[in-house]
Amino acid sequence: MTNPETPTRAVAWTVADTAVGPLLLAATEKGLVHVVFRADEATTGAALERLASRLGATPEHLPGGPAGDRLREAVTQVDAYFRGDLREFTLELDWSLSAGFNRRVLRELAGGVPFGSVVGYQDLANRVGEPGAARAVGVAMGSNPLPVVPCHRVLESDGGIGGFGGGLRMLDIKRSLLAREGVLPEPLF
Known part of the structure; x- marks a missing residue:
């Protein structure tokens, strides 16, 4: 009721x-x-x-x-x-499904990593004032309820693609989004 x-x-x-x-x-x-x-x-x-x-x-x-x-x-x-007509979302976002550290990380990602660029997990942790929290940044990316906040732009420090919400079965989507933004080459097939 x-x-x-x-x-x-x-x-x-x-x-x-x-x-x-x-x-x-x-x-x-x-x-x-x-x-x-x-x-x-x-x-x-x-x-x-x-x-x-x-x-x-x-x-x-x-x-x-x-x-x-x-x-x-x-x-x-x-x-x-x-x-291919839009590079930056200008949507109003309702952050109700994220809080605390995760919300801080996602807001930094939304405003600080533009189309066609990438950031490392460690760099993102540094940006939110938590230099020891690179793994926690990965957790925040994996639980991102709003992937218009570009979690696909977060890579490993060695340049590896890293993970993507939903696990390994979702890496093809991450690769596709990075290719769409010119960060990776388009797949051959």
Whole structure:
């Protein structure tokens, strides 16, 4: 039962087809709140259940209102990025799904590592004032609820590609995004 003194939170969602496969995009009235790669039916269902639990609202598919408006803008910008017409997202973001150190790291990444550039885990830890936290930066990247915040731009100090949220099965997406931004060559096949 909902407490009448607690405002309900609108959550809008859709799945967008992209060059790296289907993306689940979810937004609140504050902004884009969650993006999930490889959003097949099972992945989407599980992600929406977790989102409802964490935000206390049942996500609605493409509703009107402020959450729907934020979602439509996110879809427009994601489409433009994958067409090659957009280099920097200008979306309002709802940081509700990250906190503390992870949020600090993600905000630094969002504002400090532009399209076509990369940063090391250690450098990112240094930037947020936590020089001993390179591994924790990796954890923050792996749990990034908003991969429009470019966690694919974070590499190992030796130049290795490092990990990507979702584990090894997602490295092809990281490589594809880095190639799209000119950091890696396009795959031959």
